[in-house]
Amino acid sequence: MLSFDFDYYRPKTLQEAVGLFQNADRNGKKPMYISGATELLTLGRINLAFTEAAIDLKDIVEGNVMQFEQGYLVLGANLTLTKIEEANLFPLLTNTSSNIADHTARGKITLGGNICGQIFYREAVLPFLLADSQVVIVGPEGVTVKPINEIFNKQLKLKKGEFLIQVATDDRYIHAPFISIKRRQQWETGYPLITVAALKIDGEVRTALSGLCPFPFRSKKMEAALNNHELSVKARIQSALAEVPSPILNDVEGSSEYRLFVLQNLLEDVLGAFD
Known part of the structure; x- marks a missing residue:
């Protein structure tokens, strides 16, 4: 059980998610984006994570894509590690992430949650660093695409109100x-x-x-x-x-x-x- 209460929101669009964050922030509620929520539940129980407004991204379509597009494999940040493992479209990612925790936990841990989490292992980011992948970030300034090796330094450097929605990897690294x-x-x-x-x-x-x-x-x-x-x-x-x-x-x-x-x-x- 968590020792604190929070408002729960489940937006359908990127814009709605950003708007909910900004509104909660203006009201001093320390908002947090979630999708799998495993880290909030795990760290919240030991007082290492806290929010008064949880914004669940799992219903946003762009965060659930898994497809090849113009020579890139595009993976949504809301995909669970289990779904990525089962599809096996990026074998290095599959091999690396399939050893994270156990099968039950991987069915809840999302790609974005692992990359952006507080737990320092975050193994799912390793293949993307090697493949010079591009990250798609959403925030108050709109949608931006940035090389992961420019925005990841010990952690993904997100500005206030931003969240990761997709990771795109050039096909030549996949093989x-x-x-x-x-x-x-x-x-x-x-x-x-x-x-x-x-x-x-x-x-x-x-x-x-x-x-x-x-x-x-x-x-x-x-x-x-x-x-x-x-x-x-x-x-x-x-x-x-x-x-x-x-x-x-x-x-x-x-x-x-x-x-x-x-x-x-x-x-x-x-x-x-x-x-």
């Missing part, structure tokens, strides 16, 4: 060779220690990571090191490890030293899969 590996310290559906997603495009390996730092990321400096074929594989990996952003997580799932050890082995697996 690129890939690998996705998740390492856990505990049980099969427990929180991950580290997740690495990688693909090879234009002869170079791209990698994105979750669970190493308190945010998911793609590092071009790490990629440059991994693709430096003048060095041995061992030296390439050591150079990449030197470019890991900070801080490195140190928690009950694993120490920072152990995480770096696991990452070293994961990078060996990645390069072995593509070299």
